[in-house]
Amino acid sequence: EAGVTQFPSHSVIEKGQTVTLRCDPISGHDNLYWYRRVMGKEIKFLLHFVKESKQDESGMPNNRFLAERTGGTYSTLKVQPAELEDSGVYFCASSPIGVGYQDYEQYFGPGTRLTVT
Amino acid sequence: AQSVAQPEDQVNVAEGNPLTVKCTYSVSGNPYLFWYVQYPNRGLQFLLKYITGDNLVKGSYGFEAEFNKSQTSFHLKKPSALVSDSALYFCAVRGLPFRGSTLGRLYFGRGTQLTVWP
DSSP states (O other), X not given: OOOOEEEOSEXXXXXXXXXXXXXXXXXXXXXXXXXXXXXTSOEEEEEEEEXXXXXXXXXXXXXXXXXXXXXXXXXXXXXXXXXXXXOEEEEEEEEOOOSSSOOOOOEEOOOEEEEEO | OOEEEOOXXXXXXETTSOEEEOOEEEOSSSOOEEEEEEOTTSOEEEEEEEOSSOSEEEOGGGOXXXXXXXXXXXXXXXXXXXXXXOEEEXXXXXXXXXXXXXXXXXXXXXXXXXXXXX
């Protein structure tokens, strides 16, 4: 079974430019999460999709960040325009939806390291 | 509010010795606790979780964690460390369900860098 994949693995852009990160979850996983880790700090939640719907986007830092999940499959996270403080590692995770109050672990991708100069 | 604290940025231990990576948590309601490990240039890998039941949880690669409700702790342990265990370890607690969803976000600690020397 293929794991969660993310593209690109690294991205270096200048302040003011636009970057789009992509996440392909494990096939059949309806839950998809985006997280971010700024260097040396904790991993912070950004948002949660259930299929194509945004279930919780309370962690999105501001309106420069736009996440989509077309058709409930892969997801993209666009940062426009990028600022210096957006630098960090962006992780995507997925998990299945269970029946009732299930507690499946989240499966993480390798992350995209974004550097804004 | 949910939060996790990993009080040690770094833990160093000699190969063959026991290791402990500390984690304390704060939650509303029952805690659902997780440990993840990140090897260099890799994503986070799930190690183990506590949902309910026995306080001692066994996970991958010989790791185990002890849930202590009175101390609100979930320390990660291994009886005999290996050099290959050197990695970044994250403790996480699962948040409350949101808007009817049965699965909430994870709240992570800052991570603890474990170094095992030969």
